[in-house]
Amino acid sequence: MNAKTVDQYLTELSAALHARGAARRRFLRECGDHLADAAAERGEEHAVRAFGPPSEIAAEFDAEVAARRGLRSTLATLAGVLATAGSTLVLIHASSPGASAPAAWAITFFVAAQVAAVTAALALVQALVLRRSTMPAAEVLLLSRRNGCALMAAGMTMVSAGAALPGRGSAVLILAGPALVGVALVAVLRARSLARRLDGSGALAARPPLEDLRRLTRLPVPSLDAGRLLLVTTFVAAAAAFVRDRGERAAVSEALVTAGIEAAAVIGCFLLLGRALGVWHR
Amino acid sequence: MPRPSMYSHGVRADRLRGHLDGLLLAVLADGPGHGYELGQRLTRGSGGELDVPEGSLYPALHRLERGGFVASAWSSGAGRRRRIYRMTSAGRRAAQASRREWRVFSAAVDRVLG
Numbered sequence: 001m002n003a004k005t006v007d008q009y010l011t012e013l014s015a016a017l018h019a020r021g022a023a024r025r026r027f028l029r030e031c032g033d034h035l036a037d038a039a040a041e042r043g044e045e046h047a048v049r050a051f052g053p054p055s056e057i058a059a060e061f062d063a064e065v066a067a068r069r070g071l072r073s074t075l076a077t078l079a080g081v082l083a084t085a086g087s088t089l090v091l092i093h094a095s096s097p098g099a100s101a102p103a104a105w106a107i108t109f110f111v112a113a114q115v116a117a118v119t120a121a122l123a124l125v126q127a128l129v130l131r132r133s134t135m136p137a138a139e140v141l142l143l144s145r146r147n148g149c150a151l152m153a154a155g156m157t158m159v160s161a162g163a164a165l166p167g168r169g170s171a172v173l174i175l176a177g178p179a180l181v182g183v184a185l186v187a188v189l190r191a192r193s194l195a196r197r198l199d200g201s202g203a204l205a206a207r208p209p210l211e212d213l214r215r216l217t218r219l220p221v222p223s224l225d226a227g228r229l230l231l232v233t234t235f236v237a238a239a240a241a242f243v244r245d246r247g248e249r250a251a252v253s254e255a256l257v258t259a260g261i262e263a264a265a266v267i268g269c270f271l272l273l274g275r276a277l278g279v280w281h282r
Numbered sequence: 283m284p285r286p287s288m289y290s291h292g293v294r295a296d297r298l299r300g301h302l303d304g305l306l307l308a309v310l311a312d313g314p315g316h317g318y319e320l321g322q323r324l325t326r327g328s329g330g331e332l333d334v335p336e337g338s339l340y341p342a343l344h345r346l347e348r349g350g351f352v353a354s355a356w357s358s359g360a361g362r363r364r365r366i367y368r369m370t371s372a373g374r375r376a377a378q379a380s381r382r383e384w385r386v387f388s389a390a391v392d393r394v395l396g
Contacts, residue, residue, distance in 0.1 A: 013337075023344070030317055030340055030365050037318040038336070052335025060341040068348050132349030 006035040009048045016058035018197045019065035027061050062198055067135035069191035070143045073184065074127040077147040080177070080184035081120045084154040085113075087177030088161045094169025101164030109160040111265045114237075116153035119277060123147045125212045137199035142207060142278045144192035149277060151181050151188065206281035226280035230270050238263040302334060302342045304380030307351060307373055314368035317343060343367055351376050 004012075010032055017024055031051070038047030051057065101109070123146035130139060158177060210229070214221040224232065241262035245255035274280045309315075309323040320343075321336050346352045351373035357366045369377070 026365070027340055027344070031337060033316070033362070033364055034318045034321070034336065034340075050336050052337040054337075057335065057337035057341070060338055061344070064341045064344045064348070067345070071348070132351070134345065 003045045004048050006032070006039050006044055006048060009035065009051065009054060013054040013058055016055045018058075018062045018194055023065050023068070031057075059198070062194065063134070063137060066137055066140045066191060066194045066198055067130070069187070069194060070135060070140040071127050071131055073147055073187035073191045074123050074143060076180075076184035076187040077150050078120055078124060080181040081116050081150050081154045083180040084116075084158050084177030087174050088113075088158045090169050090173040091158065091161050091167070092165060094174075095165035095167035099165050099167065101161075105160045105164035107261060107265075109157055109164065110262075111269070112153045112156035112160060114265070115269055115273070116150050116157055119146050119153060119273075120150035122209055122277060122279070123150060125209065125216055126207060129212045129215050136205075137195040138201065138203065138205040139207070140191055140195035141199055142205040144188050144195065146277055147184070147188045148192070149273060151185055155181055204275060204281065205278050207278040209279060226274070229279070230267065230274075233270070234263050234266045237266045301384070302338065303346055303351075304377070304384065305332070306339065306342055306346060307369065307377035307380060310352060310367060310369040310373065311377055314366050316364040316366055320367065346373065349376075 010028065013031060014028055017027075019027075035047050035051060038050065041047075042050075123143055126139070126143055126146065135143075155178065208223070210221050210224055213219075214223075238259040242255045242259040245258045246252070250258070270279070275282070305324060306320060309320050309327060312323060315323065317339050318336075321339050324332055324334070324339075343352065343354070347354055347367075349372075351370060352367045353370055354365050354367045356363050358364075
C-alpha cells in the first residue's frame, strides 16, 4: 500500500461504501476519530496501514448495514401483514349483509392469506435465527424475497376481500393495512437494493425452515427433505381445510372439494415459490 | 510457528474473523471505551500477537450493537466527541458463553495437534 494521508484514506473508504444515510455518517466519523488518534500516536502511514484495505473495511461495514436493514424490514413486514389482516377483517365485517363471495375471489383470498402468513413466518424465523450473527448478502436477499412475497400476498388478500365483498367501513381502519404495507415495502426494497450490490453471485440461497425452527426453539424438530416437507404440509393443510368445512356444516363431498383445492394450492405455491423463498433447491 | 511475511496480515485476520466478536466482548468486560481504545486493549492483552485490521473493529462493534450485546452513545471529552461502547447484560452472558466455547474448542484442537 502506498503511503496515504488519513484524509486520502477516508476519501477512498467513503467512495468504496455502498451504504448511505445515518449509519454511514456515524461509521465514517468513528473511523476518522480512530485514524486521528492512531496518527497522533504512531504516524499517519502506520495508522492507515493498520486500519486495513478500504475496500475490505467498506465491504464488511456494508454487509453489516444490509443485515440490519434486512432485520428491520422483517419487523416492518410483520407489522404490515398484521395490519393488513386487521384491515381485511374490518372490510369483511363492513360488507353488505347477505353478500357472498364469488368462488374465484374466495379461493384467491384464502390462498393469498396463507401465502402471506407462511412467508412472513419464514422471514421471521430466519431473522430471529440470524439476528445476532453475521448475515451474508445472499441471506439478506432471501429475507427480502420472503418479506416482499409476504407483503404482496397480504395486499392480494385485501384486494380479493374488497373485490368479493363490497361494502362500507371506516376508511382509517381499512387504509391502515395498505399504508403499513407501503412503508414495509420501501424498507424491504432498501435492504434488497444494498444486498444486491454486495452479492455478485446471484445464486439463490436455500434455508430449510425446519432447521431454522430447531435452532431457534432448540426443540427436536425433525429434518425433512423437500419432498417429505411438501407431502406433510399438503396433508396437514388439506386435512385442516376438510375439518374447517365440516365444522361449518358443509357436506362431506363439498369438504373434500375444498381439501382438494387446498392441496392443489399448497403444491402449486411450493413449486412456484419454494425455490425463490429458499425452501428447496435443485 | 514462523510468521509468513507476505500474507501475515491476511492469514491472521482470517483466523481471527470468527472470534472477533468474542474478543471485543472480552475487552469490553474491562469497562466502556471508544473503538480506538478497545483496539489498544486487544493489542495489549494479546501481547501484540492478534493482528486484526483496526477498521474491522467497527463493523464488529455495530454487529454486537445490533445483537443487543453492546450499547453506544456519543460522549464529549477533552474537546472531542467520541462514540463510547459499553457492554449490556446480554453481552456479559455472551462473553461468558464465548469463553466456555473457546476453552472447549482450544482443548479439542490441543488434543489433536498434540
